[in-house]
Amino acid sequence: MGVAFLNTSTKTTAKRALMVRALDPHILLGMPHLNPFGLSETWLMKELGHRHWLMLAQQMDMDDADFRTSDGREAYAAICATSLKQARLELARANDVLVVHSSISQVSRTQHASIHHVSVGVGVIAVVEILSAFVARAKHGDNRSLTKMGMATGSATPLLPNSLAAAAALFRRGQLNVGSDISSEELTVVNVKKIRPSLQEEFNGAGLLYFANFQALATRAIYDALPPSKLMRRDVFFHGNINFGDTIELRVRASVDQGRYFVEFHRGDGSRLGLVATWFA
Template sequence: MNLAVPPGGLGNALAIGAGTGSLFEDTAQLGMPQLCLGGLSEAWLLKELGHRHWMLLARLAGHAAPDFRDVDGAPVYAAFCALSIRDAAFGVLGENDRLTLHSDLMRVSRTQFLSRHRLTAKGRAMGTVELVSTFIRRSATGNHAVARVAIETLPPPLASPAAGLAGLAADMRAERMDTYKDFDLRRRTTTEAVEIEPCPAQDFNGAGFLYFPSFIAFVDRAEWQFETCRAPRATTIHRDVFFYGNVDPGEKVRVSRHDTRRGEGRLAHHCRLERASDGVRLADAFTLRRV
């Protein structure tokens, strides 16, 4: 699982909405920490939005800080089940541009929450990101097993988990879908694969879990290895990632590319991330990039 542990935020412009969730709006002047070679850094963005999601959960619960506990007093974290990036224009952003993030949060089931983040700059939309999380308690034996936890002090659900990204995440986890984005999910052949050993100092978060932006970074590293000549400065247009599991420090992640499509300045692919030691599914990533 992929835990939203605060990496540091943009600012303190936070307002709380009643019942519907929370609203968080702020503007950042983009510089080197927020940028990459192709424009806006997706890694920075996802860390920032993970932090916002976590802080909005705290405010929604009436906490001054995001400190959640189960009935036994053990720490409880928000593990991400899915993320979706839509209509992104990261490549047009550069140094000193001002990016505004509009974020809101709602409860969609007993244990799940969805945050939606709208990006604007230069007077136009720059994309939308959705994140679905569930509260979990970690296992004493490591990152391979966790238990879902309900936080009863939060407002009741406002939407059905069967709808939208939360419903898709449940279907993907249960392998109830044969296709997604026209990719054949029953396809077992792999065109290319790369193994990556996550670095504790770079890829894990403060809770000891492989952080969810690291999964996307591994997909991009695999893409770079497979598509160096064709996509030297690829930028994301759409990306959907569904998370199923995690690894302990010292374990390797295998990124396998199951299908690829190229044409008209676009590169699309479906990558599966697995624990290299036992082949357990960790995530499925469906990506459309501008090349």
């Protein structure tokens, strides 16, 4: 495990000002933010992921989020897990003012967690937690060579326990029923599909399969077998990444009477890539 070198060289104060503007808590909602059911979950996760990275850069006194290893390679605040609770996304409408109050803290030597309280005039419509770890490619161009990078913070502040980080660690060790009292093996398989994610639509600017698209792919796989339902909660856990052109398998397990669905993501070689646990009303 290396130590991420954070580029704190002064470039321009204009970038810092733009980061502050990007973190403004108020957003006027329009068509890019919405779908026919209210606030777009995919847009929300992309926006909050962006805020998470900018808050990390601010916390580390950087002008932008250009994280680097000690030998100059790009480092990324890769998302390890997300949790969306108290979802009432259907209450958001065009021309509403969305308000996002966010905070971030370090929860381990390699991980940071941010909390985002999202509201409109009627009150809170989502509480989202995002857990990230700094990673870098050990081999150029190979997304499966991502390696965690430790953080040399020098801070004496004690790290607080974090339940999402604990659940993510269990998932990486092979458990599937993380964050739920129902084991995925006990549920009924209702759909299995293989896909090849699109480089243009589902990979991000770093060339990685974008974390915010996992829930979108999972929703599509669930709706292939079941009618749309009201989202209440969603937990997503990630285990590495894939290269462009790789095929992945999505296996949907359901407990329809309790409105719970697990979508397991596996690479072509059978190794685990992610898990999306969803609660519908």
